[in-house]
Each structure stands twice: as C-alpha cells, then as structure tokens.
Amino acid sequence: SQQGEEDPQALSIQEGENATMNCSYKTSINNLQWYRQNSGRGLVHLILIRSNEREKHSGRLRVTLDTSKKSSSLLITASRAADTASYFCATTTNSGYALNFGKGTSLLVTP
Amino acid sequence: DAGVIQSPRHEVTEMGQEVTLRCKPISGHDYLFWYRQTMMRGLELLIYFNNNVPIDDSGMPEDRFSAKMPNASFSTLKIQPSEPRDSAVYFCASSLQGPGETQYFGPGTRLLVL
Numbered sequence: 001s002q003q004g005e006e007d008p009q010a011l012s013i014q015e016g017e018n019a020t021m022n023c024s025y026k027t028s029i030n031n032l033q034w035y036r037q038n039s040g041r042g043l044v045h046l047i048l049i050r051s052n053e054r055e056k057h058s059g060r061l062r063v064t065l066d067t068s069k070k071s072s073s074l075l076i077t078a079s080r081a082a083d084t085a086s087y088f089c090a091t092t093t094n095s096g097y098a099l100n101f102g103k104g105t106s107l108l109v110t111p
Numbered sequence: 112d113a114g115v116i117q118s119p120r121h122e123v124t125e126m127g128q129e130v131t132l133r134c135k136p137i138s139g140h141d142y143l144f145w146y147r148q149t150m151m152r153g154l155e156l157l158i159y160f161n162n163n164v165p166i167d168d169s170g171m172p173e174d175r176f177s178a179k180m181p182n183a184s185f186s187t188l189k190i191q192p193s194e195p196r197d198s199a200v201y202f203c204a205s206s207l208q209g210p211g212e213t214q215y216f217g218p219g220t221r222l223l224v225l
Binding site: 030031033035041042043044045048088092098099100101102103104 | 115144153154156159167202204210211212213214215216217218219
C-alpha cells in the first residue's frame, strides 16, 4: 500500500529557480526518505530524515519534516537542467516495515 | 563497488512463457528487495530478503510469481506463466542497515509480455 503522496504531480521551472515538492503521509513514521529517478534508470537515494528531526540539508537540497502535519518538503535550490527527474518520497513506519513509496513528482528544468 | 546489478535490462516475451530476472546485490548488504514499477500503481514492493531468507512476500501478486535467494550474492524473480499485465519495470535493491534505511537500486529490468 502507498503511504506517501507527492504534490504536485508535475512541476516545470527554469534553470536557476528553486523547486519545491511536498509529500504527505497517513500514519506515524520512523523515517522519511527522498529518492530521484532519471528517465529509464533506477532510483537514487538523496536524503533521509528521521522522525525526531525537523530539517536536513545536503548540498542544494533541503528537506523539512512536520510530523504534526504528516508532511515533508524537498527544496532544490538553484535548479539545473540535470535536476530533471522524478522525485519520490518513501516512508517507514514505526514497525520497521520496508519503504512505502509515493507516485512521485515529475520535475522538468528548462535551460 | 559496481552497485546493484540486474539482468537482463530488457526482456520481451510472449504470454505463457517463463521469465527469470536476476539480481546481484552490493557485497555486504544483508537486505535485498524486489520492486515492480508501473504507471498505474507506481513502485510496489514485491518481496524482501534478510540474510537470504524471505521475510515478507505479501506484495507478490499471485502464485505465478516466485523469488529465491540461494546465496548472499544472487537472487532471482521468476514469473511462470507470464501475462501481459506483468509488463512493468522490475527493480532490485539492496540495503546494509535494514528495510527502512537507505536502499540502493539497480538499473531495472524492463519487461514486456506480448
């Protein structure tokens, strides 16, 4: 069953702009992860944030987690054409079950 | 490390044929996962193994699907007989720390059943 749900489904921006994607989930989580998938490729792990963390940074990526709202956001700053990909959030519940993925946000960054 | 290796990368077969997908996880990773990705259903977990033992196969769609992990460096996902609705991209992933931690995905096998 799918736990996370990304919003928007699709996002188109120009190079240099910031891109924000959101993820909502239904039940309490142990951690939340963001993955990127380039067309025709496997998923690549970007960042993991645990339930007791509120914000995490990795290079141009910033992830926030609001457990009271059961939501997370992924911010990509100063986007590049190479950031064009689908982005997925995945959650793990407190029972330690395997990842539950959303359907993803498709990001298009145009030069 | 070469990462997770999957073969074949593409498979076209006719309905009723047996299909075998293969995966080599990253050395030292004790967890191995099989996923299926379609436009309609997104990414679905089919089964995962810990130390070569199947832990949860509740995502396996039906008895036509079976998975094995005979040793720490090899796993197979078999579909017999295959049906057109099995057409999808099948991913294998491995993890060092557990099912809820970072997973490393292979490039996937794109399966088309005619």
